[in-house]
Amino acid sequence: MFAGMTMALLFYAIVPNGLALRPHYVSGNDIFAQAVRSLYRTDTPINVCPSIHVFNSVTLMLAYYRCRCFDAPRLRWMRPAAAVLCVSITLSTMLLKQHSVIDVVFGMLLAFALDGIAAEMQRAPQTTQRNRRQRQPEWL
Structure with missing residues (x-):
């Protein structure tokens, strides 16, 4: 995650980018309109491509699916939950513009x-260690 966020920030520094998707005014006084206005004030629509929100969500979802600790029957529900959360975060970033x-x-x-x-990279060291063991002389 650190490498991906760093790469995204470097890309933002080299290729500044932004969006003009947001409305000029969010009408309403309910809690949701206030939340959207607050979000728009704090999270400006600059340096948005690639999306770090989506990058982090997808990376964590992939980690949940790759990790063997979630093979246990009592933890299997966490993988689909991570996928639902990932899709929800991704869609919400687009719906909130x-x-x-x-x-x-x-x-x-x-x-x-x-x-x-x-x-x-995880597979490579295992392969080289196995090859080293095979190349050692018999007297070792």
Whole structure:
């Protein structure tokens, strides 16, 4: 997650980007309209592609599905719950006009790419250790 967020921040520094999707005024005085106005004040629509919200959500969902500790019958419910939460976070960022579909796609691509690299790095040391054991002389 640290690597992905750092890469996104570096991309923002090199290629500043933003959105103009939000309405000028959010009508209503109910708690939801107030929450949206508060969100718009604190989370500006600049430096949005790739979406760090989506990157973090997808990365954690992939971790839940990859981790063997959730194979236990009493913990299996956590994997679909992580998927529902990931989809909910992704859709909410688009519905609240924090991110566009392009931001979401690039956030997901970044998560899948780094997950693939991390999985390959995990497999590589096991393979090299096995090869070293095979190459050792018999007297060791």
